[in-house]
Amino acid sequence: MSKAFIAGSGTTPFGSFPNRSGRELFAEAGLSALSDAGIDPDDIDEVFYGNFLGSLSERQGHQGPLAAEALGTTAPSRRVESACASSGLAVRDAVRAVRSGESDIVVAGGMERMSNMGTEGATDGLARAADELFEVRSGVTFPAAYALMARAYFNAFGGDRKDLAHVAVKNHDNALVNDHAHLREEIAVDDVLEAPELAAPFGLYDSCPISDGAAAVVLVSPLYAAEHGLDTGVAITGTGHGGDTMALQDRRSLAKTPATREAATEAYDDAEISPSDVAFAEVHDCFTIAEVLALEGLGLYGYGEAVGAARRGETRRDGELPINLSGGLKAKGHPVGATGAAQIAGVRTLLEGTHPRSDALGDDATVGLAHNAGGTVASATVHVLEVVT
Amino acid sequence: MSKAFIAGSGTTPFGSFPNRSGRELFAEAGLSALSDAGIDPDDIDEVFYGNFLGSLSERQGHQGPLAAEALGTTAPSRRVESACASSGLAVRDAVRAVRSGESDIVVAGGMERMSNMGTEGATDGLARAADELFEVRSGVTFPAAYALMARAYFNAFGGDRKDLAHVAVKNHDNALVNDHAHLREEIAVDDVLEAPELAAPFGLYDSCPISDGAAAVVLVSPLYAAEHGLDTGVAITGTGHGGDTMALQDRRSLAKTPATREAATEAYDDAEISPSDVAFAEVHDCFTIAEVLALEGLGLYGYGEAVGAARRGETRRDGELPINLSGGLKAKGHPVGATGAAQIAGVRTLLEGTHPRSDALGDDATVGLAHNAGGTVASATVHVLEVVT
Numbered sequence: 001m002s003k004a005f006i007a008g009s010g011t012t013p014f015g016s017f018p019n020r021s022g023r024e025l026f027a028e029a030g031l032s033a034l035s036d037a038g039i040d041p042d043d044i045d046e047v048f049y050g051n052f053l054g055s056l057s058e059r060q061g062h063q064g065p066l067a068a069e070a071l072g073t074t075a076p077s078r079r080v081e082s083a084c085a086s087s088g089l090a091v092r093d094a095v096r097a098v099r100s101g102e103s104d105i106v107v108a109g110g111m112e113r114m115s116n117m118g119t120e121g122a123t124d125g126l127a128r129a130a131d132e133l134f135e136v137r138s139g140v141t142f143p144a145a146y147a148l149m150a151r152a153y154f155n156a157f158g159g160d161r162k163d164l165a166h167v168a169v170k171n172h173d174n175a176l177v178n179d180h181a182h183l184r185e186e187i188a189v190d191d192v193l194e195a196p197e198l199a200a201p202f203g204l205y206d207s208c209p210i211s212d213g214a215a216a217v218v219l220v221s222p223l224y225a226a227e228h229g230l231d232t233g234v235a236i237t238g239t240g241h242g243g244d245t246m247a248l249q250d251r252r253s254l255a256k257t258p259a260t261r262e263a264a265t266e267a268y269d270d271a272e273i274s275p276s277d278v279a280f281a282e283v284h285d286c287f288t289i290a291e292v293l294a295l296e297g298l299g300l301y302g303y304g305e306a307v308g309a310a311r312r313g314e315t316r317r318d319g320e321l322p323i324n325l326s327g328g329l330k331a332k333g334h335p336v337g338a339t340g341a342a343q344i345a346g347v348r349t350l351l352e353g354t355h356p357r358s359d360a361l362g363d364d365a366t367v368g369l370a371h372n373a374g375g376t377v378a379s380a381t382v383h384v385l386e387v388v389t
Numbered sequence: 390m391s392k393a394f395i396a397g398s399g400t401t402p403f404g405s406f407p408n409r410s411g412r413e414l415f416a417e418a419g420l421s422a423l424s425d426a427g428i429d430p431d432d433i434d435e436v437f438y439g440n441f442l443g444s445l446s447e448r449q450g451h452q453g454p455l456a457a458e459a460l461g462t463t464a465p466s467r468r469v470e471s472a473c474a475s476s477g478l479a480v481r482d483a484v485r486a487v488r489s490g491e492s493d494i495v496v497a498g499g500m501e502r503m504s505n506m507g508t509e510g511a512t513d514g515l516a517r518a519a520d521e522l523f524e525v526r527s528g529v530t531f532p533a534a535y536a537l538m539a540r541a542y543f544n545a546f547g548g549d550r551k552d553l554a555h556v557a558v559k560n561h562d563n564a565l566v567n568d569h570a571h572l573r574e575e576i577a578v579d580d581v582l583e584a585p586e587l588a589a590p591f592g593l594y595d596s597c598p599i600s601d602g603a604a605a606v607v608l609v610s611p612l613y614a615a616e617h618g619l620d621t622g623v624a625i626t627g628t629g630h631g632g633d634t635m636a637l638q639d640r641r642s643l644a645k646t647p648a649t650r651e652a653a654t655e656a657y658d659d660a661e662i663s664p665s666d667v668a669f670a671e672v673h674d675c676f677t678i679a680e681v682l683a684l685e686g687l688g689l690y691g692y693g694e695a696v697g698a699a700r701r702g703e704t705r706r707d708g709e710l711p712i713n714l715s716g717g718l719k720a721k722g723h724p725v726g727a728t729g730a731a732q733i734a735g736v737r738t739l740l741e742g743t744h745p746r747s748d749a750l751g752d753d754a755t756v757g758l759a760h761n762a763g764g765t766v767a768s769a770t771v772h773v774l775e776v777v778t
Contacts, residue, residue: 021522046630052451055444059525061517062441062472065635065767076630076651077768078478081468083451089467093482100489128450133410136448241435241465246454262465378454379466 003235003388004095005225007105007218008037009345014182014213014333018116022051022058022214026111027070029214029338033107033345034071037218037230041072045103048094049079050087050110051337053125057113071107081337083129084286086110088340088372088381091217092239095383098221105224109216112335122210126336129375131247143207143287145248145376147199150289152254154201157304161201164288165192166310168205168330171285174317175327177356182211182333206288211333215342231388234348238271238384240264246378257377260297264371264382268299271384275299279365280321280350282343284373284380285328291315294371295323298382317360325350325357340372340381347385392624392777393484394614396494396607397426398734403571403602403722407505411440411447411603415500416459418603418727422496422734423460426607426619430461434492437483438468439476439499440726442514446502460496470726472518473675475499477729477761477770480606481628484772487610494613498605501724511599515725518764520636532596532676534637534765536588539678541643543590546693550590553677554581555699557594557719560674563706564716566745571600571722595677600722604731620777623737627660627773629653635767646766649686653760653771657688660756660773664688668754669710669739671732673762673769674717680704683760684712687771706749714739714746729761729770736774 010032012025026049034041049067054060064077080090087110094108114122127136130145140148153159169189175181187205195203225231242262245251268274278300285291295306300321309315315323326332326346329339347368349355366387373380399421401414415438423430438456443449453466469479476499483497503511516525519534529537542548558578564570576594584592614620631651634640657663667689674680684695689710698704704712715721715735718728736757738744755776762769 023522047632053444055442055514055517058521059517060521061470062519062635062764062767064471065632065764066520068632069634069639074632074634074648076632077471078482079470081450081470082453082466093467096485096489096491100485102485125444128444128448130451131455132447132449133412243436243454243457243463243465245458245463246451250458259463259465375451375454378451 002099002222003237004098004219005230005235006348007039007220007230008033009217009348010036011180011215011342011345012213013180014211014335016115017212022054022060022111022113023066023070025113025212025214026067026109029109030071030107030216033216033218039105039218043105044071044073044075044107046097046106047071047075047077048090048106048108049077050090050340051079052081052083052086052112053114056125057117082379083374084336085340085372085374085379085381086337091341091344091383092241092381094219095236095239098219101221104221106219107216108219109214109341110337111214112337113212114210115212119210134247134249143199143202146287146289147202148248149254149376150201153289156255157307159307161193162189163307163311164206165189167288167291168192170310170316171324171328171330174325174357175331178327178332181327181331182209183331202287208286208329208334211335213333213335213338215338215345217341217345233388234351234385235388236383237386238267240266240270240382242380244378248376256303257293257297259377259380260294260371260373263380264298267382267384273367273384277367278369279367280325280361281323281369281371282326282346283323283371285324285330286334291323298371317357322360325360343370343372344383351385351387391488391611392626393487393608394619394624395737396428396609396619397422398606398737399425400569400604400731400734401602402569403600403724405504406601411443411449411500411502412455412459414502414601414603415456418498419460419496419605422605422607428494428607432494433460433462433464433496435486435495436460436464436466437479437495437497438466439479439729440468441470441472441475441501442503445514446506471768472763473725474729474761474763474768474770475726476604480730480733480772481630481770483608484625484628487608490610493610495608496605497608498603498730499726500603501726502601503599504601508599523636523638532588532591535676535678536591537637538643538682538765539590542678545644546696548696550582551578552696552700553595554578556677556680557581559699559705560713560717560719563714563746564720567716567721570716570720571598572720591676597675597718597723600724602722602724602727604727604734606730606734622777623740623774624777625772626775627656629655629659629771631769633767637765645692646682646686648766648769649683649760649762652769653687656771656773662756662773666756667758668756669714669750670712670758670760671715671735672712672760674713674719675723680712687760706746711749714749732759732761733772740774740776
């Protein structure tokens with residue numbers, strides 16, 4: 001399919017900003033992306049905005065028009081919501097809009113603000129990404145849900161807590177030089193194993209933090225890119241979207257994530273690549289097991305083979321397939337509605353050589369991938385980004 | 390542009406159903422639409438779902454996968470949110486998906502459940518469609534906001550409460566035979582004028598009720614329609630989307646709704662029609678003044694000319710331009726996230742001759758319009774539907 005060129009991208013630092021409003025955060029990311037693109041707000045055709053908890057965290061629904069206003073436009077806007085995959089899906093919809101030629105210039109991004117809700121409030125809010133009737137009322141929180149998936153994985157394929165600990169250590173290590181990362185703290189495998197228990201087999205370091213932040217990308221149509229000299233650099237060449245049952249109880253297996261597989265298959269077909277072409281990826285590691293499930297769902301590893309990847313060093317930044325060079329959700333942070341767009345901004349800057357971890361990639365790294373998941377992967381998006389010369 | 394064929398549609402009755410879950414309501418509407426279309430759930434490519442308050446009213450976010458499940462599929466799904474225009478926008482996105490050829494069969498719709506929140510809870514929830522920082526904290530509720538717009542309109546163009554009362558009387562009258570309508574109660578102009586004051590100049594009957602309900606349409610691509618004999622009947626031939634500032638204070642005038650004008654202009658261009666081709670319309674009359682503002686924003690009347698339309702009889706069902714034959718939001722009801730899709734389902738059945746008010750239309754009525762607005766028209770969608778033979 002045709003390409004959606006990334007003309008600009010921007011993110012706020014991720015962290016705890018309880019006194020910054022959502023619109024302020026999105027303005028910072030969005031205006032930075034517009035400035036990067038050299039595009040005037042008046043020229044924006046549409047705004048695609050991802051957010052999950054605004055109605056609870058700042059009593060604000062109908063955030064599309066506010067996101068547009070934050071950018072300095074009253075262009076048509078929408079909020080796209082698919083829990084933690086909200087802005088991955090916002091980018092997907094934006095890609096469709098510019099590819100079809102319906103729009104020339106669009107901004108896609110997202111924002112989440114959770115630290116002002118407190119840990120209990122945020123946990124209660126995030127539970128809305130699971131099935132209220134059949135999971136939440138039975139006591140399933142997200143750490144518990146992913147813990148069930150980890151146990152199912154260990155049962156089906158083997159692996160242990162120590163394998164997962166290496167995922168956490170790797171992603172924390174990657175984040176050390178990323179001044180936009182929430183957690184810049186070096187940890188050792190023993191720190192992970194000895195951390196307070198969250199939900200067996202997880203300890204505290206198996207989980208991402210509760211973060212605030214925003215991210216945005218400016219996408220332009222192939223025609224506009226050609227006419228304005230923007231048709232080199234990094235483009236989104238493939239997009240995919242998958243679905244699954246909401247409740248874990250309805251799945252055939254808790255050790256696989258078919259929504260990721262569905263999204264990946266579509267994205268690879270769309271970009272006309274195969275998994276072996278992918279040089280590096282940002283994947284949805286809200287919990288350590290989630291990175292393992294993602295790598296297998298994406299077809300970057302066979303089922304049962306990814307659990308030891310970090311421990312073996314393969315997915316470390318000096319390995320053959322660096323994963324989550326930004327620090328991932330685990331250490332960079334996970335402001336839910338911003339995560340998908342932030343991953344795409346991260347892959348873009350990694351490919352362009354302007355990311356603090358770009359030096360981990362060789363010149364032959366021209367294809368990167370971003371994977372964003374909602375809930376316990378009841379929804380997933382995958383985007384393929386490529387350097388276009 | 391190419392057509393998106395409506396293969397089926399369905400709505401629940403609108404009313405007060407505090408003990409029915411959102412997924413149950415959407416299942417009723419969606420399965421009815423699929424049955425109407427004769428399409429198997431396994432063949433659905435994507436689901437586009439509009440909802441505004443689920444996170445508050447039933448502690449359920451991430452509703453896309455649940456909406457898909459309600460239809461019997463795990464197809465990729467998304468929630469589209471733009472306050473009261475959520476499912477108008479869901480339909481727009483669905484139209485794009487089938488027109489671009491990315492999907493063959495999609496279901497678009499929406500649901501809202503509010504009666505379980507109580508009047509205070511619903512009013513508090515709905516306030517999230519306005520600007521929390523610059524409107525809600527100053528005491529602006531939706532009745533108050535639209536009351537400000539009504540007063541600005543009277544100041545700019547004239548008209549009075551009695552003109553608006555005729556809008557309410559007309560829409561209540563239209564709803565009398567609609568067994569899916571929330572309010573089937575004949576009212577007189579004096580009833581409206583003597584009703585308890587809501588926010589001057591509005592009395593109780595100037596406002597729509599707080600409703601629960603769901604609606605869905607099945608859209609198919611032009612190619613699929615041609616290959617499966619679905620390319621006659623009613624199609625969406627034009628779609629448009631507009632935006633405006635969120636807060637009233639930032640608008641040049643409160644007596645006009647430029648987001649509606651923007652959406653209408655795009656939809657007319659897309660369908661290659663002019664406003665004079667429109668035989669009838671379902672417009673967003675959350676308050677009586679909103680119908681007036683809509684008719685003018687849509688270009689069906691000049692600015693300042695629509696306020697007397699109902700009083701003069703022009704927009705009654707025996708008038709030259711019947712408006713809200715279904716009863717409108719005013720009497721059919723306004724389950725926020727379902728309204729846009731319900732309007733489109735209504736225009737479709739009106740055109741097909743299967744709506745209880747189809748007899749108001751002559752054989753030459755082949756073009757209908759649906760107008761859905763978010764908040765105080767900070768967002769708006771317009772769809773043109775036509776009979777295709």
